[in-house]
Amino acid sequence: MRRVQAEIKKVQERLKEAAWEAREKPGAYGDDFDPAVFINDHSELNGRERELSAKLREVALLSGFDPEEKQRSASYLQKDADVLYEKVTGLYDGQVEIMSIERALEEYDWLWDYWWKTVDVDADKFTAYTELYQKGGYFIRILPGAKVELPIQSCLMMSEQEGSQRVHNIVIAEEGSSAEIVSGCTTVPQVETGMHLGVTEFYVKKGAHLSFTMVHNWAENFYVRPRTGVLLEEDASFINNYILLKPVKSLQTNPRAILKGRRSRARFNSIIHGRAGSILDLGSVLELIGEETRGEAISRAAADDQAQVLMRGKLLAYSNSAQARLECKGMLLSEEARMQAIPELEVIKAPRADLNHEAAVGPISREAIEYLMTRGLTEEEATSLIIQGFMKVGIDGLPEILEKMVDEMAKSISEGGL
Amino acid sequence: MLTVEKLSVKAGERLILDEVSLTIPAGETHILMGPNGSGKSTLLRVIMGLGDLEVVSGRIIFQGRDVTKLPIDERARLGIGLAMQHSPSLPEVTLKGLAQVLGDRYKNDWRSLATALNCDYLLERGLNDRFSGGESKRAELLQLLIQRPQLLLVDEPESGVDLVNIAVVGKALHQLLKQGKIKDREHSGLVITHTGHILNYLNADQGYVMINGKLVCEGNPRDLFEEISKHGFEGCVACAECKRR
Numbered sequence: 263m264r265r266v267q268a269e270i271k272k273v274q275e276r277l278k279e280a281a282w283e284a285r286e287k288p289g290a291y292g293d294d295f296d297p298a299v300f301i302n303d304h305s306e307l308n309g310r311e312r313e314l315s316a317k318l319r320e321v322a323l324l325s326g327f328d329p330e331e332k333q334r335s336a337s338y339l340q341k342d343a344d345v346l347y348e349k350v351t352g353l354y355d356g357q358v359e360i361m362s363i364e365r366a367l368e369e370y371d372w373l374w375d376y377w378w379k380t381v382d383v384d385a386d387k388f389t390a391y392t393e394l395y396q397k398g399g400y401f402i403r404i405l406p407g408a409k410v411e412l413p414i415q416s417c418l419m420m421s422e423q424e425g426s427q428r429v430h431n432i433v434i435a436e437e438g439s440s441a442e443i444v445s446g447c448t449t450v451p452q453v454e455t456g457m458h459l460g461v462t463e464f465y466v467k468k469g470a471h472l473s474f475t476m477v478h479n480w481a482e483n484f485y486v487r488p489r490t491g492v493l494l495e496e497d498a499s500f501i502n503n504y505i506l507l508k509p510v511k512s513l514q515t516n517p518r519a520i521l522k523g524r525r526s527r528a529r530f531n532s533i534i535h536g537r538a539g540s541i542l543d544l545g546s547v548l549e550l551i552g553e554e555t556r557g558e559a560i561s562r563a564a565a566d567d568q569a570q571v572l573m574r575g576k577l578l579a580y581s582n583s584a585q586a587r588l589e590c591k592g593m594l595l596s597e598e599a600r601m602q603a604i605p606e607l608e609v610i611k612a613p614r615a616d617l618n619h620e621a622a623v624g625p626i627s628r629e630a631i632e633y634l635m636t637r638g639l640t641e642e643e644a645t646s647l648i649i650q651g652f653m654k655v656g657i658d659g660l661p662e663i664l665e666k667m668v669d670e671m672a673k674s675i676s677e678g679g680l
Numbered sequence: 681m682l683t684v685e686k687l688s689v690k691a692g693e694r695l696i697l698d699e700v701s702l703t704i705p706a707g708e709t710h711i712l713m714g715p716n717g718s719g720k721s722t723l724l725r726v727i728m729g730l731g732d733l734e735v736v737s738g739r740i741i742f743q744g745r746d747v748t749k750l751p752i753d754e755r756a757r758l759g760i761g762l763a764m765q766h767s768p769s770l771p772e773v774t775l776k777g778l779a780q781v782l783g784d785r786y787k788n789d790w791r792s793l794a795t796a797l798n799c800d801y802l803l804e805r806g807l808n809d810r811f812s813g814g815e816s817k818r819a820e821l822l823q824l825l826i827q828r829p830q831l832l833l834v835d836e837p838e839s840g841v842d843l844v845n846i847a848v849v850g851k852a853l854h855q856l857l858k859q860g861k862i863k864d865r866e867h868s869g870l871v872i873t874h875t876g877h878i879l880n881y882l883n884a885d886q887g888y889v890m891i892n893g894k895l896v897c898e899g900n901p902r903d904l905f906e907e908i909s910k911h912g913f914e915g916c917v918a919c920a921e922c923k924r925r
């Protein structure tokens with residue numbers, strides 16, 4: 263036991279050292295900013311609240327977190343640095359584990375084998391800051407063979423002006439298990455500025471299936487840098503749904519899925535509405551290493567106001583029997599918005615791999631709106647129907663909660679006028 | 681139902697319609713013929729209020745109301761409906777999605793109409809997205825059957841439609857124009873045709889020939905069609921019996 267502790271200590275020291283070295287290293291993509299501005303005592307552990315107030319319950323609900331835990335199998339909620347929910351609902355005891363990462367690391371020595379294994383600690387200053395100033399994050403583990411029908415929910419909430427969250431999450435779907443996680447990141451309405459750094463590592467074991475839906479609800483002056491890695495074993499599958507409909511100052515993320523196991527599959531779906539002065543740089547990377555691996559990265563983005571939206575996507579094939587597809591579609595809703603799509607395909611010593619991409623950026627077609635108007639739809643209704651469809655068409659199996667969000671968003675855009 | 685008075689229309693700098701006048705009484709269906717590029721589709725589009733067309737002079741009166749300057753959707757809600765010659769493709773909106781919206785709005789059972797028009801297999805597809813010519817026409821008519829306009833503007837309903845489906849299209853138009861019983865005929869139509877096939881399915885009351893943006897001739901649609909088949913449009917221009925000359 264003592265020996266193990268000593269080893270862990272060494273690992274920790276090495277990580278801290280690497281992080282310290284990288285603390286000023288700019289991110290590969292996205293606009294630069296200084297995370298140190300948001301390291302202060304605003305959002306540290308205060309432990310004042312044990313429960314969510316009525317108002318905060320509403321905030322949580324908007325990001326898909328049900329404080330009543332109806333129709334949920336397990337819940338984790340962290341407000342600033344305080345953990346308010348970490349529980350499994352009765353029926354699912356013995357099928358799911360959910361707790362703060364600190365507690366999990368204490369409980370399981372083996373968890374260190376999953377710590378910073380799919381994301382590099384020294385990738386940039388944001389990973390470095392997460393390691394150096396980490397407070398919380400969730401540990402979710404779906405036990406071998408467990409079929410968890412009801413969603414597991416998590417919520418990372420920020421309530422302090424100019425504060426920040428630096429979380430490190432680990433999700434393990436053990437062999438043969440299946441589950442769906444709905445995760446919301448949100449700020450309470452009074453908070454205007456702050457920073458969110460989140461490292462999330464997914465391990466999807468042999469034959470396991472994991473679906474992860476993330477809803478982002480930030481404020482207009484927020485800086486957000488999620489860092490995500492996914493490792494898939496044989497016959498594992500992973501679906502990532504990402505939705506961003508609210509303004510944010512600056513958001514850059516480029517999750518990476520490593521399809522190591524034979525026949526593993528991964529799909530990234532993103533629905534983005536760039537608003538106000540948001541600067542968004544969003545992408546995903548699929549590394550198809552195993553034989554017969556399959557990947558898909560599908561994004562739909564609408565750029566409004568003065569938003570700048572950059573959509574990336576990268577497919578890397580290392581296996582001849584790999585197949586993957588990339589689809590970026592962007593719609594410009596304002597004269598001042600900017601949009602760019604950068605699809606990348608790369609084949610590494612696998613000449614028979616099959617990769618393809620489709621990218622399109624354009625305005626909403628006047629002709630299409632008029633066509634619908636000939637059926638009696640008002641200009642707003644026509645616009646809304648087109649945007650709604652644009653955001654959803656081609657994205658299979660979107661959870662109901664996201665469908666609703668997209669519909670409401672389309673409605674609000676068209677009401678605001680183009 | 682519809683009166684077009686000395687309507688002149690420009691697209692950009694070019695005059696496309698030149699003082700066009702016609703009247704379609706309630707319950708009547710009129711047919712519009714003429715060579716390619718003569719301005720037939722433009723006439724239908726301008727009655728609907730579409731696109732970048734500029735009305736230079738003249739008026740469009742629908743059920744006693746001047747609609748010349750009304751937005752498209754208001755005209756539609758007053759009861760004007762258009763089946764386009766070339767409908768734009770909307771990959772974002774499925775045929776089903778639109779049919780549902782229209783079904784709710786106009787209180788119609790869109791599902792049985794879709795079946796009647798052989799459209800079931802198209803429902804999940806994006807509107808006109810890689811539809812074949814005939815599919816596109818049927819989808820268009822499905823929408824109109826749900827909408828049930830008082831005045832139906834139909835641009836070449838039979839073009840690209842095979843012999844089996846032409847009967848389907850013909851029946852749909854017949855139904856739309858409520859041509860079953862003569863005494864309750866209230867719906868009116870203006871239908872463009874090149875082939876005249878559609879005349880087999882409609883009771884057409886009047887026909888026009890348009891050449892170079894002008895209505896040069898009018899008369900019994902079947903006679904006109906026969907004339908054109910024999911002598912071409914030149915013959916039509918020269919036709920001595922024509923009321924318009």
Ligand SMILES: Nc1ncnc2c1ncn2[C@@H]1O[C@H](COP(=O)(O)OP(=O)(O)OP(=O)(O)O)[C@@H](O)[C@H]1O
Pocket residue numbers: 691692694696714715716717718719720721722723731732733765
């Ligand atoms: N928006 C526009 N801008 C410029 N030219 C136009 C526009 N719309 C129509 N035209 C031109 O006006 C003329 C008449 O077009 P229209 O489509 O009305 O002809 P049509 O009689 O329907 O022909 P067809 O039998 O080939 O369908 C054509 O020369 C066409 O190119």
Ligand SMILES: [Mg+2]
Pocket residue numbers: 720721722765835
């Ligand atoms: Mg035409």
